[in-house]
Amino acid sequence: MSYKIPITSAFLIFPFIAFLFTIPYMLFQYHKYGSINKFRTIIIYSFILYLITIYFLVILPLPSNNYVKDLTTPKYNLVPFKAIFDFIKETPLVITNPSTYILALKDASFYTIAFNIIMTIPFGIYLRYYFKCSFKKVLVYSFILSLFFEVTQLTGLYFIYPRAYRLFDIDDLITNTLGGILGYFIANKLKFLPTREEIDIKALEDGKTVSGLRRITLFFLDLFIVNLGESLIKIWINNDYIKYLIYFIYFVIMPSFMNNQTLGGKFLNVKFEFKMNNFFGLLLKEITIILYYQFIPSILASGISCLSKTSLNHVYLGLIIIVYFLILFFIYIITFIKIWKNGHIFYDKVSRVKYISTILEGKNGNNSIAKS
Numbered sequence: 001m002s003y004k005i006p007i008t009s010a011f012l013i014f015p016f017i018a019f020l021f022t023i024p025y026m027l028f029q030y031h032k033y034g035s036i037n038k039f040r041t042i043i044i045y046s047f048i049l050y051l052i053t054i055y056f057l058v059i060l061p062l063p064s065n066n067y068v069k070d071l072t073t074p075k076y077n078l079v080p081f082k083a084i085f086d087f088i089k090e091t092p093l094v095i096t097n098p099s100t101y102i103l104a105l106k107d108a109s110f111y112t113i114a115f116n117i118i119m120t121i122p123f124g125i126y127l128r129y130y131f132k133c134s135f136k137k138v139l140v141y142s143f144i145l146s147l148f149f150e151v152t153q154l155t156g157l158y159f160i161y162p163r164a165y166r167l168f169d170i171d172d173l174i175t176n177t178l179g180g181i182l183g184y185f186i187a188n189k190l191k192f193l194p195t196r197e198e199i200d201i202k203a204l205e206d207g208k209t210v211s212g213l214r215r216i217t218l219f220f221l222d223l224f225i226v227n228l229g230e231s232l233i234k235i236w237i238n239n240d241y242i243k244y245l246i247y248f249i250y251f252v253i254m255p256s257f258m259n260n261q262t263l264g265g266k267f268l269n270v271k272f273e274f275k276m277n278n279f280f281g282l283l284l285k286e287i288t289i290i291l292y293y294q295f296i297p298s299i300l301a302s303g304i305s306c307l308s309k310t311s312l313n314h315v316y317l318g319l320i321i322i323v324y325f326l327i328l329f330f331i332y333i334i335t336f337i338k339i340w341k342n343g344h345i346f347y348d349k350v351s352r353v354k355y356i357s358t359i360l361e362g363k364n365g366n367n368s369i370a371k372s
Contacts, residue, residue: 006056013056014049021048027221030214030268033200034207034359040199047126054119058149058166059157068161076154076168083113083171116175117182120145124183125190132196135184142180146173210270210355212340219339221264226250244290251286252279261358269359275352288347297328 025044029036086109087093093104104110120142127133127141152158154168194202229250230243255262256279261271274281304321335345 003057006060007053009060010049010053010056014052017048017052018045021045026213026217027267029203030207030217033203034214034269034357035203035211036213037199037203037206039194040203043126043130047130050122050126054123055149057119058152062157063161063165065161068156068163068165071163071165074167075164078170080170080174083109083169083175087113113171113175116172117179120176120179121183121186124180124185125187126183127180128184128187129190129193130196133184135181138180138184139177142183143173143177145180146176149176204359207269207359208357210357214268214270215339215355216336218262218264218268218270221268222251222262225263247286247290251289252282255282259358269357269361271356271358273354273356281351281353285347285351285353288350292345292347293332300324300328 025041026036029040087104087107090109091104091107092100094100123142123145124138127138133141150168150172153166154164156162156164226246230246233242233246251262255265255272258266259271260273260278260282265271272278272282272285276284301324304317304324339345
């Protein structure tokens with residue numbers, strides 16, 4: 001069997017799946033730990049890549065419908081250890097003659113058995129090392145994973161094909177489960193890696209401060225929530241200025257009654273602290289943000305709209321529009337880069353706000369929080 005196509009396909013599709021997974025992953029990590037641990041990220045994303053790879057090894061390469069329709073091969077094998085008996089029967093292996101061992105190990109039937117074991121060893125390692133699964137859980141989950149693969153094959157890729165194009169084999173269930181169990185015992189030997197507990201402690205320690213990326217995540221999460229609310233309200237009230245009332249309620253009124261937290265801040269464990277009255281601090285912060293991200297671009301856009309109604313050459317107008325978008329793009333990119341590096345933007349300085357991590361509040365009975 002050629003493994004090049006499945007493995008190559010897994011590496012090609014992985015970036016797209018990783019991209020879709022990234023935002024939920026970031027939100028969960030900030031919610032639970034207040035930070036994104038680099039080593040944890042490597043573990044999680046490598047686990048995703050591993051699962052994609054072994055799944056593609058099971059289903060790829062995909063045959064044509066006509067090819068599958070004409071198949072007359074068996075659809076399943078329900079005889080346990082048939083692969084081992086066939087290996088002993090069909091290879092030159094003689095148990096009492098060590099000189100036959102090498103030849104037997106070179107046989108394709110041995111590679112099939114060995115591959116099915118090796119394929120799920122990493123699964124057992126991940127389950128014990130990172131997910132802290134017991135032996136019983138590793139045994140059960142390894143069996144379920146293998147059963148999923150075998151059912152995929154038996155149903156012809158969930159009935160996409162008219163019949164099974166690969167064999168449902170009870171021996172694969174046995175060898176895959178055995179591989180998971182071996183992985184469980186191998187994981188216990190990985191003493192050189194930090195433990196899950198150490199990873200969690202480091203993440204919580206880093207989460208005491210509000211990183212630039214966490215602030216950016218908060219900005220877009222709040223923006224998503226408030227725009228979603230605006231879209232729902234506009235079903236009943238269609239007014240262009242209603243959004244400013246919604247902004248005022250969401251960013252000023254609600255935080256005033258929620259420990260200086262927006263809904264996004266509540267989820268990401270971030271609150272605001274001002275060197276002035278909280279209400280006026282929230283109001284000033286929101287006004288300057290609206291000016292920076294909405295009014296100024298709107299005013300410039302209105303200017304371009306006025307120019308479009310004049311006799312200005314279309315080429316020049318097009319160049320002005322391109323320059324307009326480039327300027328906005330670079331301004332906002334520079335803004336977010338500065339936030340990423342934990343810098344304070346002018347609207348933070350105007351409102352004299354500090355971002356406070358509340359990740360440990362309620363966990364140890366005190367406000368062990370730090371300021372960014």
